[in-house]
Amino acid sequence: MYANAKSTVRTAITVPQLHAMKGKGEKIVMLTAYDASFAAQCDAAGVDAVLVGDSLGMVVQGRDSTLPVNVDDMVYHTAAVARGVRSALLIADMPFLSFRDADTALRNAGRLFAEGGAAMVKLEGAGYVLDVIRALTRHAIPVCAHLGLTPQSVHKFGGYRVQGKTKDAAAQLIADAHAVAESGADLLVLECVPAALARRITAEIPIPTIGIGAGADCDGQVLVIYDMLGITPGKRPKFSKDFLAGRGSVGDAIRAYADEVRNGKFPAPEHAF
């Protein structure tokens, strides 16, 4: 009965489609959103994937790190975003310590899927996280890995710093990127790593890479929506750009971002490390 159903709903973006986009060299456009209205703007502008990032702790809740964000916060915002998207793939971040072992991760990812409407979860790191990725993917929960500057490790890093700058650190990042892909991750966010390193990882691993401060050669790009609208308080990060400047609406700004990612204009060399 569904095969012949007429629908005005745009075709939803799926995980296999993101893989196919890497194969065809089509850039993947991702943005964060934390509520239904911004999610609907992203969706209408043709953004491929919307990430409910735990960055909401900083840009929505006004905290100075992502560490205080909890699973209830993520479920609440993911459910709000789910009401705004019709087509974009919905990815929800797993907050600090919510994936500390496989059982805890399955319970919390289950909530993000069942109560929040997510289609993928994102988790930071490698090491012990590889077992968690394997457990989630064994239970048909698609995973986006996140390497490089992983903000939940801010105290270990001693600040929000570019990662993978030394030969050893770069080698570790390359090994971790292969390991998350081999463990079953379907997507990999690379945050604040040298562009040449991100290019190498993107060429070597079979899953799409999504860069933020990782140069133009990743398979796609993501930004925090308030950064690219120029409304995050304080200094804009080097890797971001104000797409609302000189444009009349949020929708125009998001469309300009999507166009610039797809035609390779963003990020420019001045946004890379």
Ligand code: KIV
């Ligand atoms: O929390 C977040 O918004 C993120 C992106 C910046 C990748 O992790």
